[in-house]
Amino acid sequence: MTILLYDLVGRDESRPFSPHCWKATMALAHKGLDISTAPTRFLEVPTIEGGASKTVPVIRDGDKVVIDSFAIALYLDEAYPDRPTLFGGEGGKAMARFIERWSQLTIHPYVTTAAIVDLHTMQDEENAAYFRQSREQRLGRRLEDVVAARDAGLTAFRASLEPLRSMLAYQPFIGGAAPLFADYIVFGALQWARIATPYQLLENSDVVAQWFCRCLDLHGGLGRKVAAAA
Numbered sequence: 001m002t003i004l005l006y007d008l009v010g011r012d013e014s015r016p017f018s019p020h021c022w023k024a025t026m027a028l029a030h031k032g033l034d035i036s037t038a039p040t041r042f043l044e045v046p047t048i049e050g051g052a053s054k055t056v057p058v059i060r061d062g063d064k065v066v067i068d069s070f071a072i073a074l075y076l077d078e079a080y081p082d083r084p085t086l087f088g089g090e091g092g093k094a095m096a097r098f099i100e101r102w103s104q105l106t107i108h109p110y111v112t113t114a115a116i117v118d119l120h121t122m123q124d125e126e127n128a129a130y131f132r133q134s135r136e137q138r139l140g141r142r143l144e145d146v147v148a149a150r151d152a153g154l155t156a157f158r159a160s161l162e163p164l165r166s167m168l169a170y171q172p173f174i175g176g177a178a179p180l181f182a183d184y185i186v187f188g189a190l191q192w193a194r195i196a197t198p199y200q201l202l203e204n205s206d207v208v209a210q211w212f213c214r215c216l217d218l219h220g221g222l223g224r225k226v227a228a229a230a
């Protein structure tokens with residue numbers, strides 16, 4: 001059976017950009033499950049599945065609707081135990097939660113700083129107005145004032161990735177020899193940046209950039225199906 005993924009898009013349906021939806025996309029591919037996607041714009045999110053969620057990703061698998069990227073990965077491992085694991089067991093689930101919090105609190109704020117104006121530009125008129133209003137309220141500043149800080153923050157952002165960078169001296173993926181959901185969590189954050197903005201967050205020589213390229217190659221180059229922002 002095909003699993004339906006509600007995937008966040010802007011004006012261009014072929015450029016899904018949400019970090020959390022990318023986590024779900026990679027998790028579904030890791031499991032080798034067939035999917036169809038429902039391109040969803042910000043203002044459509046509250047209407048999907050009868051108003052089941054305020055955010056995407058949301059999946060429908062037969063009768064089952066699952067909300068939240070982490071919950072989706074947990075569900076997929078439980079519902080499809082014969083497919084490749086996303087967590088490698090209970091300890092893996094707990095540690096993936098640490099990676100999720102680290103990514104959300106360390107990587108997401110800087111991607112927001114770097115890409116917020118480009119993310120606004122990706123939306124159609126109605127959704128751009130919603131995006132500006134909701135984000136300016138959340139951030140307490142105009143989008144243009146947020147992005148003005150990106151050059152000043154770049155060195156500190158790159159330094160903040162040192163735990164990941166130094167780990168990559170031991171193993172090619174966060175999951176070890178092969179990727180797990182923890183890899184897709186961090187991948188989602190950097191893929192969000194890659195699709196939204198041409199601003200270069202990582203130097204090409206950075207081992208984190210090399211790990212990210214390995215993730216782009218996974219599952220038949222799924223991540224590369226959307227070109228980097230130019």
Ligand SMILES: N[C@@H](CCC(=O)N[C@@H](CS)C(=O)NCC(=O)O)C(=O)O
Nearest residue numbers: 018019020054055056057068069070
């Ligand atoms: N914890 C949730 C977060 C999902 C989330 O924040 N999704 C954003 C898109 S990246 C969203 O749907 N936002 C709706 C809005 O801002 O109106 C998850 O991991 O799925």
